[in-house]
Amino acid sequence: MKHELGAKIVGTGRAVPENTLTNEDLEKMVDTSDEWIRERTGMKVRHIAEPGVDTSDLATRAAENAMAAAGVTATEIDVIILATITADVQFPSTACYVQQKIGAVNAAAFDIAAACSGFIYGLQLANSMFLSGKYKNILVIGAEVLSRITDYTDRNTCVLFGDGAGAVLLQPTDGQSGIIDTYIKSDGRLSHLLIMPGGGTRNPATYETIDQRMNYIKMEGREVFKSAVTAMGDAATHILKENGLTGKDIQLLITHQANNRIIEATARRVKISKDKVYSNVEHYGNTSAASIPIALDEAIRDGRLKRGDKCMLVAFGGGFTWGSAIVQM
Numbered sequence: 406m407k408h409e410l411g412a413k414i415v416g417t418g419r420a421v422p423e424n425t426l427t428n429e430d431l432e433k434m435v436d437t438s439d440e441w442i443r444e445r446t447g448m449k450v451r452h453i454a455e456p457g458v459d460t461s462d463l464a465t466r467a468a469e470n471a472m473a474a475a476g477v478t479a480t481e482i483d484v485i486i487l488a489t490i491t492a493d494v495q496f497p498s499t500a501c502y503v504q505q506k507i508g509a510v511n512a513a514a515f516d517i518a519a520a521c522s523g524f525i526y527g528l529q530l531a532n533s534m535f536l537s538g539k540y541k542n543i544l545v546i547g548a549e550v551l552s553r554i555t556d557y558t559d560r561n562t563c564v565l566f567g568d569g570a571g572a573v574l575l576q577p578t579d580g581q582s583g584i585i586d587t588y589i590k591s592d593g594r595l596s597h598l599l600i601m602p603g604g605g606t607r608n609p610a611t612y613e614t615i616d617q618r619m620n621y622i623k624m625e626g627r628e629v630f631k632s633a634v635t636a637m638g639d640a641a642t643h644i645l646k647e648n649g650l651t652g653k654d655i656q657l658l659i660t661h662q663a664n665n666r667i668i669e670a671t672a673r674r675v676k677i678s679k680d681k682v683y684s685n686v687e688h689y690g691n692t693s694a695a696s697i698p699i700a701l702d703e704a705i706r707d708g709r710l711k712r713g714d715k716c717m718l719v720a721f722g723g724g725f726t727w728g729s730a731i732v733q734m
């Protein structure tokens with residue numbers, strides 16, 4: 406049993422656009438129905454960034470809320486790690502825009518790309534960085550404006566995605582609370598199943614790639630679903646076993662919010678009862694890297710997570726990437 410504590414979460418925050426897109430709105434856009442979407446995914450509403458609002462704007466608001474909750478000022482931030490697949494621009498990093506917007510003049514800032522697992526990857530990275538003893542405050546942010554890469558003529562994908570951001574502020578552990586463990590894994594052989602093919606070096610933006618709608622998310626839904634259920638179940642099982650814990654030791658399970666059926670399957674795999682499973686997929690849809698930190702912020706602010714509770718985080722995303730974390734609050 407490890408149970409050594411790593412960095413602790415001292416503040417959380419989220420930011421979600423006010424503008425919404427309901428199942429009824431989608432019925433007017435593509436051949437779908439409220440009933441189909443609710444039954445297959447559990448979703449009812451997603452939030453959509455207004456024109457002119459960038460990923461860094463949502464990330465900035467989430468980060469500011471996390472800093473306010475922790476009572477930490479921007480100049481005290483040492484590192485900003487931002488997980489996203491919808492960067493403001495190809496480069497510089499969106500984290501650098503956040504750094505500028507919050508005024509974190511003493512920070513190093515960079516993005517990481519692990520799709521919907523990005524927040525767990527960021528958490529693992531930040532936790533490891535604390536071991537160097539060089540850092541006191543690290544922001545880990547998951548932020549997405551997926552509506553800008555969603556094809557609203559493709560019913561297979563357009564019903565699924567929404568926009569938002571969540572952030573956590575980490576400090577060295579006090580020995581009472583902290584990250585118990587993290588686990589990350591990838592399988593690049595399956596990268597083609599969930600991809601935005603255009604806009605990079607393979608298919609740079611040209612009239613042709615735009616005409617072929619390559620600048621939008623493409624997904625083999627059924628295959629992604631099967632892999633997500635297996636990988637998230639494995640990630641949850643693995644981290645519990647590594648730490649000598651079982652589902653009974655976990656007070657709250659927060660998985661990536663991609664689909665209620667995937668969330669329920671993960672909980673069943675590690676025998677965590679329904680009352681200990683967090684789901685907000687109904688209100689936000691799939692917000693990729695932002696989904697776990699948004700849920701975590703809600704759970705903390707609503708009192709669903711209390712000091713001493715063990716919370717398990719589990720994610721899966723394009724790449725494929727997946728991972729898990731157990732955090733003692």
Ligand SMILES: CC(C)(COP(=O)(O)OP(=O)(O)OC[C@H]1O[C@@H](n2cnc3c(N)ncnc32)[C@H](O)[C@@H]1OP(=O)(O)O)[C@@H](O)C(=O)NCCC(=O)NCCS
Binds near residue numbers: 562564626629664
């Ligand atoms: C996308 C998803 C909800 C589809 O659910 P599903 O039960 O697998 O449904 P299928 O893909 O088997 O499609 C069933 C039928 O519904 C149709 N369909 C797909 N989207 C639809 C929509 N929005 N409205 C109505 N019908 C739809 C399909 O065309 C298919 O029709 P067919 O049988 O005539 O070919 C599900 O596969 C899923 O959640 N996948 C994972 C998505 C995900 O999590 N992605 C991100 C990972 S981080």
